């Protein structure tokens with residue numbers, strides 16, 4: 581039995597989707613699902629630096645502005661993602677900069693320009709994404725890894741750059757809620773501890789941080805204890821808590837001959853229910869920034885192209901049918 585109630589109706593906190601403005605325009609069921617189910621939206625790539633500033637000194641807000649316009653017309657909150665990220669969504673021209681003064685002023689100018697453009701139009705920003713490595717250290721790894729040039733801000737600017745990016749973002753848009761966002765906190769205790777400590781340090785020093793994003797790209801096998809502990813520890817910081825990129829893989833082993841079964845769908849039901857109910861139970865209402873799903877439907881999820889395998893990690897199937905996972909999300913809200 582699938583309920584007729586939407587996630588947005590059932591939820592006491594905002595429900596978000598990561599979306600692509602092109603799909604909103606071209607794919608009617610995708611658009612309709614977002615309109616009905618969501619109260620908040622995040623751009624999956626449209627607001628990343630590589631899209632906004634493809635060349636030095638050039639800013640192109642056209643696609644991101646389509647998303648803003650959609651949000652305005654449908655009365656959805658916009659969560660901005662992301663101002664600074666070490667990895668390959670930073671434009672090539674920016675990744676080449678090795679001089680610390682030049683990099684600092686370039687990022688400062690970028691944040692000031694972008695923050696000002698979206699002022700009053702976004703509720704919040706992921707200011708820095710994924711700066712902490714899995715051992716709990718601000719990334720200082722080599723500038724060339726796995727054949728990709730990583731934009732390693734930490735190596736050029738030193739570990740305290742994260743705090744300065746928050747100061748620049750706050751100056752650009754004093755009303756925006758500012759988040760630090762990262763993955764793997766539910767399975768890496770050292771990483772979780774480092775993020776909690778960083779948040780406490782920022783609060784002590786008066787660095788303008790308002791929230792923490794727990795991405796939660798997890799699977800049906802991710803242990804519940806780790807999920808519970810991450811939500812609990814983050815909530816104890818007193819900051820806003822955003823489950824910012826939720827999806828739950830059913831093919832964590834990335835098997836090529838993957839076969840979907842009823843049993844896997846049932847496991848996914850339980851994991852969605854657990855994540856949502858734990859968030860609702862452990863995060864005080866005043867700190868519930870919401871839960872955002874990283875994508876709308878299994879047909880357009882980022883996972884298959886990334887893992888070169890099949891998966892089905894979202895509550896909607898490729899035909900926008902509600903899966904057991906959808907019911908799990910709803911049951912978790914109850």
Ligand code: G3I
Nearest residue numbers: 624625628661662668669709763795797825874881882886
């Ligand atoms: O738009 C181009 C298209 O014109 C081109 O033909 C095609 C060929 O590769 O690429 C398209 O761009 C891709 C883009 O997604 C849009 O689908 C990029 O190559 C691809 O790198 C990009 O991947 C995104 C990735 O971040 C990097 O920006 C994923 O969609 C997006 O889901 C993913 O999101 C991240 C979060 O930002 C941070 N946390 C992890 C999460 C998942 O990796």
